[in-house]
Amino acid sequence: MNTAPGRPFPYKLVATDLDGTLLRSDGSVSQRTRDALAAATAAGAAHIVVTGRAVNWTRHILDDLGYDGLAVCGQGAQVYHAGEHRLLTSVTLDRQLAGLALSKIEAEIGPLALAASRDGLDGDVLVGPGYRVQEGPLPVNRFEDLAELWSAPLNKVYIQHPDYDDDALAAITRQVVGSLVGVVMAGAGVVELLPLGLSKATGLSLAARRLGCKAADTIAFGDMPNDIPMFGWAEHGVAMANAHDELKAVAHEITASNDDDGIAVVLEQLLQG
DSSP, rough: OOOOOOOOOOOOOEEEEEIIIOOOOOOOOOHHHHHHHHHHHTTTTTEEEEOOOOOGTTTHHHHHTTTOOOOGGGGGTTEEEEETTTTEEOOBOOHHHHHHHHHHHHHHHHOOEEEEEEESOOEEEEEEOOOOOOOOOOOOOOOHHHHHTTTTTTEEEEEEEESSSSHHHHHHHHHHHHTTTTEEEEETEEEEETTTTOOOHHHHHHHHHHHHOOOOHHHEESSGGHHHHHHHHHSSSETTTTOOHHTTTSEEEOOOGGGGTTHHHHHHHHHHH
């Protein structure tokens, strides 16, 4: 592609979600998207990954990309320096508050299937009975005793219900315990309880400050409702064609799907002026 810019690249920061956005359905990043991001960074922008995945589930992707900058992981809970393999900031979920929230949700709609992401650079993902995990290479540890879930600091708790779909479960949970914990729907089968007030925007603003960038300098790409706060913070939010309707409703622009190089489509246009 012709990457010679017709005018200066208009953003200092390119923020991309991973699943459903930067990553194709097979978990890879296309060469076209890699080239577009490389051209944007050569034009003076910084690329920052902003993902719901905790660091432990993100590092291998960043390493494959040759990515050595900052990444925002765990829905904003973690700011990670990929080049130094170092966790710079981390926010944990109050376990007593999370336990109270779970009891209130279950009192309303019945038993939940649970999983959780432990804090730290090598934080395990714990998966309880009945919780459906997407097949793949990401490591999980199974637990049977609920006490194990609360035995170490956590970034977030995942919930599933046998009768409610993701949107309905997120809506009910927000209604019942939204004053105690944050609630996000981050993907298929992924409804999460977070520290109240935490979002991708929280972590992105912290990381951007470290990079000397502001909201007005930022273009953001995403596909799920958990990207809504990031779109609200950034100057320009771009939803993928495969994005959830709630995100499309607040996006400034809709691009091609993650499988059709939607990020590259936008960046190439910006680079060509």
